Amino acid sequence: MQQLLQELSHKMTPHAPPVTPTVSVPLTGVGTGMIVSNVTKTYGAGEFTKQVVQNCSFTIESGKLTVMIGPSGCGKSTLIRLLAGFERPTSGTITIGGKPVSGPGLDRMVVFQETALFPWMSTYDNIMFGPRARGEDTPEMRSFAELLLQKVGLDGFRKKYPAQLSGGMQRRAELARSMINKPEVMILDEPFRGLDAMTKRLMQEYYANLYEEFRRTTFFVTTDIDEAIYLADRILIMTNIPTQVRAVIDVDLPRPRHVEDITENDAANAIKMKALGLLHEEAMKSFARGSKAAADFIDAYARRMAKE
């Protein structure tokens, strides 16, 4: 933790030179973008059909951090599964670099919100899982794993099992496990959800640094608007279920990002107000299903908005 804080504070000072990797394996580089085109996903059949995604289209731009934010239960996790290839859309296409997505693959790695580290393997074995699965257990790969372990600050924990790591450390181990496979697109599904406020903020700062160093095409899903604005190059605001893109907001704030700048920045706050307005509208639609309690809630909220 000390090491991590030192590293972070070193990076937080202006004009700090970027830390260059000391391994010859190419690390930086822009990945390929993904295009989601008119995708619909329906579950169930007959009278139990449930349409989760409807005619949804968006682009994940190459080399940029795209953040998707939407009300809870709007279908973000379904979109993640479709992008990763664990499921197929009912209609519409998803392409990566022009080629259609047909199943899970190395080019799109997902970091889930609940840890998916294999509990019976140590941290080091978890990270080396991908290379070993493909028979790439080379000295080069091993030194890359070492580098990643240092980068995520888990150097001293390589022999520990996931159950012995804290929530934040598990997240970092998963990041390392995904990154060793050098995916074209990194997909993160609310990875910092459930962490305590301090760890969450540290992880956000840490992840922003990591992104700024490697500039990999990233798709990040969250429900936290502050996190979204802090990390994103573009924000996609989703509608209520069945989900579509409600709005696309470009976040033109300079990099490297600092949390203090974001909270005091006028442009950032304007984006936040706009996004919050849209999100609350969408969230209220799921409440407004004809119950008296919902009507009261909407009424109370409208009064609050009028006061502000």
Place this chain on the structure above:
Amino acid sequence: MVAAAKALSTKFAGFVGGDDFWRGIVAIAAFLIFWEAGSRSHAWFGFSFPWVSQVPAPTAVLQAMFKLVQEPSFWNSAFLSTLRVFEGFFAAMVIGIPLGLAMAVSRIFFGITFPVFEVLRPIPPLAWVPASIIFWPTQELSIAFVTFLGAFFTIVINVIGGARAIDVRYFQAARSMGSSTWDIFRRIILPGTLPSIVVGATVGVGITWAVVVAAEMISGMSAARTLRSSPE
């Protein structure tokens, strides 16, 4: 290995001398005293306790045991029973674990084998004894078959349950990292099912022991039966 032994001994040392330990000692001692008193109630108190007085006292049991351990036939039959247990149990592990894993992994195989398996499972192992006497050529085999059945169903059910309980996200993560089906089997399914295999084996061996004595009784001609029918 050494670390495990040390951990075990500290755990044990922590337990001995603790409150729970002494409560256990007192409870067992009280139970033995109650039993002794109950069995000898007629001689000691003049009236008989309702059920306990029918049972021989623990001291009488100890005396009989001392006599028994001196007879070689006792050890011979204990050895035979143990042998039968392990024959049946070992066969159940060797056949049951791969079968359970195959059923968990392949829907088609599961669909074919599970109905038959579930129809046979409720039949008590002891009900198989007459059938297995007719079915198997030797007596040893027929007893081993019954003990096999005792453990087999338990092990298979535990293995299927354990493999099914592996979180689907582990499979998703492994697939997206480029694991082949064999790699997934070796590095996800096997380690993930291991706790359930151990549970199945533990429960299975207990059932096998319960079954072997009864199987021997019914099929007859074992030294254990000869011993049981001899006067105390």
